[in-house]
Ligand code: KG4
């Protein structure tokens with residue numbers, strides 16, 4: 001099953017081809033970061049218009065790089081949600097038009113399922129079941145993952161997501177947008193222990209998170225002393241330690257409680273070096289394994305959408321040819337949404353736990 005995947009949920013246009021036999025065939029990405037930078041955040045209407053400009057040239061590039069033509073594609077996947085409505089509609093309409101013109105199935109993919117399964121784009125691939133720590137700009141969640149489509153939410157953020165906290169703190173410190181990578185870079189030159197920030201919910205006894213208080217503590221710290229470059233670096237360093245302390249502690253607790261041996265980390269904050277180093281050391285010390293997506297696929301991309309589309313379309317095909325056979329645990333789920341050719345919609349808000357479970 002060879003699937004063309006299109007991601008347009010926010011400020012990155014991503015296109016890729018994934019083949020269930022060969023793996024990732026080709027991928028291309030255009031980031032709108034430079035365009036939105038002047039506004040300090042994503043401007044939805046500008047995002048949609050830029051997706052319109054970029055998506056077809058990116059599809060042509062991916063086809064040229066892979067030496068394939070549209071006729072060689074067995075299905076089309078696009079991000080159906082969650083995300084910005086106008087931005088999602090660009091990918092969904094292009095996918096729908098391609099499906100109609102080529103007479104191929106079109107599948108709407110859940111963006112977070114893309115992030116969650118993105119470690120399957122790296123070798124070695126994690127085997128199911130595993131615990132997943134999803135740390136993106138909009139989400140900080142822990143899931144118990146038994147297989148494709150079998151996601152049980154273990155913990156969630158009560159307010160800001162980890163990436164959002166990185167971005168807001170970076171803004172407070174006068175760093176650009178998106179601030180996560182810039183803040184992480186600055187943290188490297190800060191001194192350990194120069195100030196103390198709270199570790200929110202560390203002792204809460206559950207697997208939930210809260211990061212908005214940390215942002216307020218950073219604001220207070222930034223007003224306490226003149227905000228020199230050295231002070232900024234100290235705050236960045238302590239902020240990163242605080243976020244990583246909480247993420248590591250909760251991820252370890254989730255692994256212990258669920259009895260799983262594997263932890264998968266996905267989403268933009270999964271690119272953070274301190275988080276990766278500390279998680280790997282602690283999980284491996286307990287005899288477990290940690291899996292990450294390739295760095296390029298931590299943030300939004302088309303590869304993860306093509307991957308999920310290919311897995312689900314392949315499962316739907318198997319399901320339709322062996323009608324009546326029930327799906328064994330660990331097997332692939334049937335496709336979430338295979339709309340009629342020509343009909344499409346988007347889901348700007350969409351709960352991952354509501355995806356269909358096989359069986
Ligand atoms: O997964 P993603 O592309 O977006 C969503 O789907 O939400 O993640 C983007 C987030 C941003 O908040 C960005 O600041 C953060 O990931 N991020 C990082 C790093 N790289 C990206 N945060 C901390 N350290 C990094 N190295």
Ligand code: ZN
Pocket residue numbers: 111115136299300
């Ligand atoms: Zn994302």
